[in-house]
Amino acid sequence: MASSMARIFSLPRSTTTTPISHLSLSKTRPFSTTTHDQLNLPSLHPSPDADQMSQLLLHHHNPYHPTESPLQLIGILLSPHLVHQTLIRLRNVSKIALSFFHWAKSQPNYRHDPAAYHLMIDALGKVRQFDVAWQLVIEMDNLKLKPSFATFGILTRRLISAGLTRQAIRAFDDMESFVEKETSRDEFRFLLDTLCKYGYVKVATEVFNERKSRFGVDVKMYTVLVYGWCKINRPKMAEKFFREMVDRGIEPNVVTYNVLLDGICRKSSLHPEERFERTIKDAEKVFDEMRERGIEPDVTSYSIVLHVYSRAHKPELCLDKLNMMKSRGICPTVVSYTSVVKCLCSCGRIEDAEELVNEMVGNGVSPTAGTYNCFFKEYRGRKDADRALNLYRKMRQESQQLPSVHTYNILVGMFVKLDRMEIVKEIWDDMKASGGGPDLDSYTLLIHSLCEKKKWKEACQFFVEMIERGLLPQKVTFETLYRGLIQSDMLRTWRRLKKKLEEESITFGSEFQNYHFKPYRR
DNA sequence: CTAGGGTTAG
Numbered sequence: 001m002a003s004s005m006a007r008i009f010s011l012p013r014s015t016t017t018t019p020i021s022h023l024s025l026s027k028t029r030p031f032s033t034t035t036h037d038q039l040n041l042p043s044l045h046p047s048p049d050a051d052q053m054s055q056l057l058l059h060h061h062n063p064y065h066p067t068e069s070p071l072q073l074i075g076i077l078l079s080p081h082l083v084h085q086t087l088i089r090l091r092n093v094s095k096i097a098l099s100f101f102h103w104a105k106s107q108p109n110y111r112h113d114p115a116a117y118h119l120m121i122d123a124l125g126k127v128r129q130f131d132v133a134w135q136l137v138i139e140m141d142n143l144k145l146k147p148s149f150a151t152f153g154i155l156t157r158r159l160i161s162a163g164l165t166r167q168a169i170r171a172f173d174d175m176e177s178f179v180e181k182e183t184s185r186d187e188f189r190f191l192l193d194t195l196c197k198y199g200y201v202k203v204a205t206e207v208f209n210e211r212k213s214r215f216g217v218d219v220k221m222y223t224v225l226v227y228g229w230c231k232i233n234r235p236k237m238a239e240k241f242f243r244e245m246v247d248r249g250i251e252p253n254v255v256t257y258n259v260l261l262d263g264i265c266r267k268s269s270l271h272p273e274e275r276f277e278r279t280i281k282d283a284e285k286v287f288d289e290m291r292e293r294g295i296e297p298d299v300t301s302y303s304i305v306l307h308v309y310s311r312a313h314k315p316e317l318c319l320d321k322l323n324m325m326k327s328r329g330i331c332p333t334v335v336s337y338t339s340v341v342k343c344l345c346s347c348g349r350i351e352d353a354e355e356l357v358n359e360m361v362g363n364g365v366s367p368t369a370g371t372y373n374c375f376f377k378e379y380r381g382r383k384d385a386d387r388a389l390n391l392y393r394k395m396r397q398e399s400q401q402l403p404s405v406h407t408y409n410i411l412v413g414m415f416v417k418l419d420r421m422e423i424v425k426e427i428w429d430d431m432k433a434s435g436g437g438p439d440l441d442s443y444t445l446l447i448h449s450l451c452e453k454k455k456w457k458e459a460c461q462f463f464v465e466m467i468e469r470g471l472l473p474q475k476v477t478f479e480t481l482y483r484g485l486i487q488s489d490m491l492r493t494w495r496r497l498k499k500k501l502e503e504e505s506i507t508f509g510s511e512f513q514n515y516h517f518k519p520y521r522r
Numbered sequence: 523c524t525a526g527g528g529t530t531a532g
Contacts, residue, residue: 153524187523255525258526307528310528373529442531
């Protein structure tokens, strides 16, 4: 799988070093960072390109954005063409970033700090420009900026996320010739951890077995591997490594047990009641084993179980467990509370959920946007516009917890369906002002709803807008719009749209497959 | 970067 992915993504290598003369650096706005003023350095004047670049970079930093998913997760079918196009877009962004980086370096008395190099190396790694990234590492070394383990950590992470695990391991081995310090167990564990987090447990296990005698082993390392096998849904293998650890005389701790517990709970299906009961039984077994070893389950352990109850829509069991943990002297966190709130809301028990939020605030735990989103989802289901708006205004006024992009998306979806377009506009503007910006989901949601209402022209406007913001529409979005425009004889609008797509060299040919993705969570 | 938990879109 990994090799076929690599083939799909092996784009022609280009030297991204754009000559500085190609840049149009207007001197309109000063670059306002306090650090520059403090260090008495000349202020930088970014070009409009640089502004756009930073915006796009922000967009693509979003872990929920599909762009990175194909590079981070294996075993998912994505249209290679779509990925290719997206990568080209990202590539352009990193080109601008690199030009800016070089330009800044050429300013008198200005010198990038290692952090700047790290950002640049990270951005380049994202678009698989590893040759240029390596150049920067060498440049750091030449400038006596001392590439550190942080530098190699970033490079390694990007290599792994691109599926280039062998190169990542080589980079790890090369590290010692750059970094004065000898590679320690912590750093080796980071390599294993990153491999596991991106799903390459087999590679991690291989590397672990090869070098465990050199670095030595500890609980944390085994925990990483147990996590990895759980992540790819191989609980048996997770169990095997767990036992291996115990056999070696290494005592598992709370974290190890929680990783195992999460492995049992997270992926298990709860649909027929028996499966739910079996999962709970297995979870209880872990709890018992913990206590036998004299390890008290902590907040995380309980939060994992609360999540299962919440997924299974068992409000009573949720509340019981919550009370149980409190009686054992364990203070619930936002995470624990949010699971219960979600459960109560999804079971229609809004008042109880509200009461629980009051309780958590009383206990000094502040709700997050996600906590409130549970309420918004329920209000959306009930079409209760008034309560939704009340809560929304309350959130914005108290600014204790600002709405998240998800909050805006839920509300936009709700009010478009209710045909309250003036409110949609208000929320949309708020979202833009918040800086989290409309994301791919926001646009997709809005455009699809507008299409449903046959508001083709408006839908078209947003379609063009999202492209201009550097977001690549999904194939379905394009098709829906295309059909609508042709059917309602809006050929002029259609031609305008087509021109836009040509300008941006975006194509939605028949070779495109529908794709599904699940975001990788960092 | 440095072993673990929640919210979410279709």
